[in-house]
Structure formats: structure tokens, C-alpha cells
Amino acid sequence: xxxxxxxxxxxxxxxxxxxxxxxxxxxxxxxxxxxxxxxxxxxxxxxxxxxxxxxxxxxxxxxxxxxxxxxxxxxxxxxxxxxxxxxxxxxxxxxxxxxxxxxxxxxxxxxxxxxxxxxxxxxxxxxxxxxxxxxxxxxxxxxxxxxxxxxxxxxxxxxxxxxxxxxxxxxxxxxxxxxxxxxxxxxxxxxxx
Amino acid sequence: xxxxxxxxxxxxxxxxxxxxxxxxxxxxxxxxxxxxxxxxxxxxxxxxxxxxxxxxxxxxxxxxxxxxxxxxxxxxxxxxxxxxxxxxxxxxxxxxxxxxxxxxxxxxxxxxxxxxxxxxxxxxxxxxxxxxxxxxxxxxxxxxxxxxxxxxxxxxxxxxxxxxxxxxxxxxxxxxxxxxxxxxxxxxxxxxx
Numbered sequence: 001x002x003x004x005x006x007x008x009x010x011x012x013x014x015x016x017x018x019x020x021x022x023x024x025x026x027x028x029x030x031x032x033x034x035x036x037x038x039x040x041x042x043x044x045x046x047x048x049x050x051x052x053x054x055x056x057x058x059x060x061x062x063x064x065x066x067x068x069x070x071x072x073x074x075x076x077x078x079x080x081x082x083x084x085x086x087x088x089x090x091x092x093x094x095x096x097x098x099x100x101x102x103x104x105x106x107x108x109x110x111x112x113x114x115x116x117x118x119x120x121x122x123x124x125x126x127x128x129x130x131x132x133x134x135x136x137x138x139x140x141x142x143x144x145x146x147x148x149x150x151x152x153x154x155x156x157x158x159x160x161x162x163x164x165x166x167x168x169x170x171x172x173x174x175x176x177x178x179x180x181x182x183x184x185x186x187x188x189x190x191x192x193x
Numbered sequence: 194x195x196x197x198x199x200x201x202x203x204x205x206x207x208x209x210x211x212x213x214x215x216x217x218x219x220x221x222x223x224x225x226x227x228x229x230x231x232x233x234x235x236x237x238x239x240x241x242x243x244x245x246x247x248x249x250x251x252x253x254x255x256x257x258x259x260x261x262x263x264x265x266x267x268x269x270x271x272x273x274x275x276x277x278x279x280x281x282x283x284x285x286x287x288x289x290x291x292x293x294x295x296x297x298x299x300x301x302x303x304x305x306x307x308x309x310x311x312x313x314x315x316x317x318x319x320x321x322x323x324x325x326x327x328x329x330x331x332x333x334x335x336x337x338x339x340x341x342x343x344x345x346x347x348x349x350x351x352x353x354x355x356x357x358x359x360x361x362x363x364x365x366x367x368x369x370x371x372x373x374x375x376x377x378x379x380x381x382x383x384x385x386x
Contacts (some may be wrong), residue, residue, distance in 0.1 A: 023303065028270065028273065030259060030262075030268065031268060032259050032268070058251060062223075062256060062259075063255060063256075063269075066223060066259065069223075070226060070229060075224060076222070076225055077223070
């Protein structure tokens with residue numbers, strides 16, 4: 001997506017440890033028009049997959065996911081990273097290991113919101129090593145739901161997340177694909193949409 | 194907002210301990226059309242306040258806040274409940290005490306995103322004792338920004354949060370106001386919009 005690539009070039013910052021910081025447009029301050037455009041693009045790309053639920057994980061996936069769900073006319077579900085006081089029903093749970101934080105956390109969705117008749121589109125802001133996406137896929141699989149695809153805003157193509165998901169047979173659509181963050185420079189390869 | 198009241202009556206559940214559960218429409222599974230309607234209503238109510246930023250707190254405030262920000266044509270900022278790896282700049286921070294969890298947590302916004310020239314509209318899903326809203330107001334005040342109002346989806350009018358905010362001189366606009374959750378019944382009083 002040309003607009004996202006342009007905005008990363010304009011507003012993104014590469015931190016010393018190979019981290020891309022996009023906190024002025026995506027994951028702290030958020031550009032609502034950009035989110036709307038990205039959410040609607042995912043809806044268009046997956047229009048023929050009969051999506052019944054859009055699933056993401058709190059917090060940075062929520063904005064693009066809600067616009068995608070609106071466009072598709074289906075509910076959005078955000079997986080919880082910690083158990084809420086009111087989550088008193090049976091839960092789908094999965095363990096997600098964070099390489100950056102070096103901790104394993106449990107993510108969950110209430111079982112009542114995903115069934116075997118659901119066709120799920122997963123949306124997330126970043127794809128790096130694919131652990132969060134894998135966790136979301138496992139929640140869907142526990143419910144017997146079909147994962148129809150994954151929409152990613154920014155893919156770090158120099159990490160192995162995409163390969164991991166494709167090896168699981170999942171269609172990955174990334175709006176910006178970054179092949180390198182070396183020397184503080186963002187290098188892009190052709191995106192999927 | 195009649196539509197929200199109707200949906201709470203239809204989809205809400207009162208838990209034994211006086212907690213209203215709306216996880217099928219607001220804070221776990223999310224209805225995107227309802228969120229759009231609520232966000233746009235806040236934008237309409239605060240249209241003349243020259244809002245420059247919409248501020249919320251992760252995670253359940255993000256969906257209504259992003260639609261409000263889109264309608265107003267301004268950025269949305271979500272305060273973080275935990276420090277992100279990439280938050281390496283100066284932060285505005287505030288302590289928020291949770292009566293339900295009985296813990297104090299620190300919320301933060303990067304200082305660069307709020308200045309004294311900002312007019313802020315705060316959006317959140319619930320208002321009960323007002324501690325989260327008070328924390329967000331403190332972040333704005335540290336930046337010298339003006340808090341032009343607070344938009345709340347569901348106010349528990351039997352708790353003292355609204356009074357706390359009004360005593361600070363803040364305009365509170367709640368789309369549903371609940372006067373009682375006793376005996377498992379949701380009783381409403383007239384909402385602000």
C-alpha cells in the first residue's frame with residue numbers, strides 16, 4: 001500500500017536495535033484516515049472469503065480491525081492479553097512467546113464468540129517472528145473456526161514470521177514489507193496490496 | 194443514545210457483584226457499526242470545541258475514539274497501561290488506582306504528542322469511580338493541554354465518577370447512564386446525548 005510506505009518513510013524511526021518506531025501514526029498516536037484506508041483495503045482483498053469475524057489482539061490491531069469489520073459488516077473480536085474481571089466463561093487460550101520481552105504470555109478469547117461455522121480474518125499491526133499471529137490462529141483452531149487469511153500492516157520480511165504462517169497454509173497479506181532496517185534505513189520490498 | 198440503551202438491554206449481562214458485562218458489543222467482541230455511531234455522536238456533540246486530539250486508554254476506548262477522531266479529522270492517542278519497548282522519550286505519566294483490581298498502575302503518553310496548544314476530547318468505555326478519566330486528565334494537564342470534555346459510553350451513575358469530574362470543571366457526556374444494577378436489573382436514567 002503506497003500510502004503506508006510513504007507514511008513509514010515520512011514518520012517512522014529506526015531505533016538502534018533494529019526496531020521500527022511508528023508511534024506517531026499506528027501504535028500510540030493513531031492516524032484515523034490511514035487506519036480506515038488500510039482496514040477497507042483488507043476488506044476488499046478478502047471480500048470473496050465469506051469472512052464472519054475479524055480477530056485481532058489488543059491494542060494496536062484494534063483500529064485497523066474495526067474499520068475492516070465495519071466494511072465487511074461483521075463483528076470484530078480483540079483477544080485479551082490479560083484476563084478481565086468479567087471473563088467468567090470458558091476461554092480459548094494460547095501461549096505467546098515474545099522474543100523482545102523474553103516472556104511468555106497467555107492470550108484469550110471467550111469461547112462463545114468463535115464457532116466452527118466462523119470464517120476468520122486475523123488483523124495485526126506487525127508481523128516479525130509470527131508468534132502473536134500463531135497464537136491467534138491457535139485460538140481459532142481450538143474453536144474449529146477456519147482462518148481465511150491474515151492482514152498485516154507492517155511485515156519485517158527479514159524475520160521468519162511470514163514463512164511460519166505460510167507453512168501453516170495461511171494466506172498473508174502485508175501492506176508494507178520491510179527487507180532491512182540496517183544502518184537506520186528502512187528498505188522496502190513489494191507489498192501484497 | 195437510544196441505540197446503545199437498547200443494545201445494553203438486549204446484550205448486557207449483570208454479574209452478581211454489580212458488574213455490567215457488555216463483552217458481546219463493546220469490550221471483547223465489538224460491534225463496528227455501533228462504535229461508528231457513538232464516535233460520530235461524540236464528534237457532533239463536541240463539534241464547536243475546536244478539538245485537536247482525541248485521547249483514550251487501551252484497549253476498549255480505542256474503537257469509539259478512532260471513529261470520533263476520524264469524524265473530527267484529528268489524531269487519536271491511546272494512553273499505554275504498560276511501558277512499550279519503543280517508548281524511549283519523555284513521558285507524561287499518571288497513577289490510576291483500580292478499585293476492582295485493588296492495584297495502582299501507571300498510565301503514560303509520550304510527551305511529544307500533547308502540547309499546550311491542544312484541545313483534547315477524552316473518550317472511554319466506562320465511567321464508574323472516575324479514576325481512569327482522572328488519570329487521563331492529569332496527563333493532559335501535565336502537557337498544558339486543555340481538556341474540552343469527556344465522552345463516555347456507559348456511566349454507572351450510582352458511583353461517584355461523574356461528580357469527581359464535574360467538580361474538576363470537566364463537561365461529561367455519557368451515552369448511557371445507569372442508576373442501578375440491583376437484583377440483576379439494569380435501570381437507566383436519561384443520558385446526555
